Amino acid sequence: MTGRPETRERLLLMHDWIDIAAVEDCPPGTSIERVAGDRMVAVANVAGEFHVIDGLCPHQGGPLGTGTLCGTVLTCPWHGWQFDVTTGKHRYSATVRQQQYEVRRESGRLLVRLPATEAGGRQA
Numbered sequence: 001m002t003g004r005p006e007t008r009e010r011l012l013l014m015h016d017w018i019d020i021a022a023v024e025d026c027p028p029g030t031s032i033e034r035v036a037g038d039r040m041v042a043v044a045n046v047a048g049e050f051h052v053i054d055g056l057c058p059h060q061g062g063p064l065g066t067g068t069l070c071g072t073v074l075t076c077p078w079h080g081w082q083f084d085v086t087t088g089k090h091r092y093s094a095t096v097r098q099q100q101y102e103v104r105r106e107s108g109r110l111l112v113r114l115p116a117t118e119a120g121g122r123q124a
């Protein structure tokens, strides 16, 4: 025994979708901050299409979801780092990239799926 969830539990976690918001919580051209599992995520609505990236800015941990969305570019409210929400890439640095998460709509809700290791807690 390793203390980690057994295979069946891990497989179930892999397929879990986490309800994070109502669709109307994030109108087109805006972004919001939400918690999904043990993560803070930034949800962005680009012309009706939703994108979800890691919500902690890699600069100093700023809350990306509370930043400003202009087109596909989300600007961190603390010091202005910018990310393309469709790719997770920093606008000017090729080496900085936010993790992206799958998102879908269901019955007026937004659901996000985290990788199995994050849905059940981070691996050591």
Ligand code: FES
Binding pocket: 057, 058, 059, 060, 061, 062, 063, 076, 077, 078, 079, 080, 081
């Ligand atoms: S914490 Fe985001 S730009 Fe500094």
